[in-house]
Amino acid sequence: MSLSPLHPLNALLFIGPPFPIASAPSGVAQTYSRVIQSPDLTWSIPLHITGQKGWNETLARELFLENLTTFEHRLADEGYDVYHLGHRMNVGLHTDVEYQDSLIAYLQSQGLVAPHDRGYIFVEPWGVRGRRKSPELQRIWKEIESRGEYEVKRWLSGVETEEECADLIDRLLEWGQENGIQ
Numbered sequence: 001m002s003l004s005p006l007h008p009l010n011a012l013l014f015i016g017p018p019f020p021i022a023s024a025p026s027g028v029a030q031t032y033s034r035v036i037q038s039p040d041l042t043w044s045i046p047l048h049i050t051g052q053k054g055w056n057e058t059l060a061r062e063l064f065l066e067n068l069t070t071f072e073h074r075l076a077d078e079g080y081d082v083y084h085l086g087h088r089m090n091v092g093l094h095t096d097v098e099y100q101d102s103l104i105a106y107l108q109s110q111g112l113v114a115p116h117d118r119g120y121i122f123v124e125p126w127g128v129r130g131r132r133k134s135p136e137l138q139r140i141w142k143e144i145e146s147r148g149e150y151e152v153k154r155w156l157s158g159v160e161t162e163e164e165c166a167d168l169i170d171r172l173l174e175w176g177q178e179n180g181i182q
Helices: 025-037 057-077 096-109 125-132 134-146 149-156 162-178
Strands: none
Touching: 096 125, 125 134, 125 162, 134 149, 134 162, 149 162
16 A cells, blocks of 8 residues: 555555465455455544544554554564565465455455355365365376376366365375375
């Protein structure tokens, strides 16, 4: 966001997820567009701090810089070189899944994304499992590919939906364990 008081907070934004993400990047991109349209939702300031209702951009900028300074001090205390990192987000703090879930949870709290009752915030459990086991899944899949095109087609046969993909991940992990591929 623009740190200069000469420009509105949303005059200059560098937008992109701070992690490579696998699940629904277009959904995350759509949430960023809402932030651009309504910067007051990004730094909502409680009434008890301002003593007034509504958006106070000057105070929002001050709080943003204060939080950025606190964040950089914490990183320095943890041994990170903040001058080398620059303003990289979430260094050492979140996984890609935690980042996506925290973003959606925040937008839900602001009324921008409807909450749901599926038992998870945004990233589905199979996606979490797949990301955690990604190196293992790559080794397993390389082994399957090494067995030829027929074997690849056999594994992929009938896998068209998200649920079938989730099932494939589980079957691959089970097969890898049975065959000593981890």
